[in-house]
Amino acid sequence: MKSRNIATQLAAHGLILRGGFVFGVDDEAPIGPTGAPAKSVFLVGQAGAAPWPHFLEWRQRQPRRLDNPLDTWSRGVIDGVAASFGARAVYPSEKPYMPFQQWAMRAEGLKPSPLGILMHPEYGLWHAYRGALLFADEVLIQTPEKPIHLCSLCVGKPCLKSCPVDAYSADGFAYDACLAHVHGAVGEPCRSGGCLDRNACPFGVAYRYPPEVQAFHMASFAGLA
Structure with missing residues (x-):
C-alpha cells in the first residue's frame, strides 16, 4: 500500500502521515504533479516533538544565519518523499496558500480549540502539519473514526x-x-x-x-x- 511506504519513509525523519482524502467533483482541487488538478491529498505532519532531533542534526550542518530553518528542513524531507512517489509537495507557508486547516479537519475529523489550533484526541494541541502530498490519481488512505472533540468535555x-x-x-x-x-x-x-x-x-x-x-x-x- 502506497500510504504505508510513504509513512515508512517519513518515519525516518520523525514525521507521520496525518490522513488524507480524494477530492470530490465539487472541490477546487489544486494543481497536482502532472499540471492537471490533483485527485487526492495526503497530509504530512508531526505528533509531539518527534522531528526535533532530526531537525537539530540537519541544522548543525547549515549556515548559522538561515531564514525559516524548520520550513527549509521540512521542504527538504517532504520534497524527497514527493519525488519518490510521484507527488507534488505543498506547504502551509507557501503562496498561494493552501487550505491546510480545512484539509486537516476533513482528513482527521478534528475541530478547532479555543486557541484556533486543532484539538487532537491523542496529541491534544501538541501536533503540527508540515506539508502535503498531492497525487494525480485517487490514492486511498484509511479514514479515522470520528474523534471525540475534547474541548467540548x-x-x-x-x-x-x-x-x-x-x-x-x-x-x-x-x-x-x-x-x-x-x-x-x-x-x-x-x-x-x-x-x-x-x-x-x-x-x-x-x-x-x-x-x-x-x-x-x-x-x-x-x-x-
Missing part, C-alpha cells in the same frame, strides 16, 4: 485563563498584545517556555513540546530568532 477552559494579557478570547487572537508582552520585561516565561494558554491545556500532555522547542517556535513567531 473541558469545563474550566484553562487555555483561556492563563495568558497575562488575555491574548485569546471570544473576540479572537489579540496579536499585538501578545507580541508586546512576549517582547516585554515580564515576557520571559513565554519566551523560554512557550504560550502559557497552550501549556495550560490538560490534554495531550505526553506530547507537549519540550521548553527548548517551544522557545524556538516563540522566537520565530515574535521575530526574536
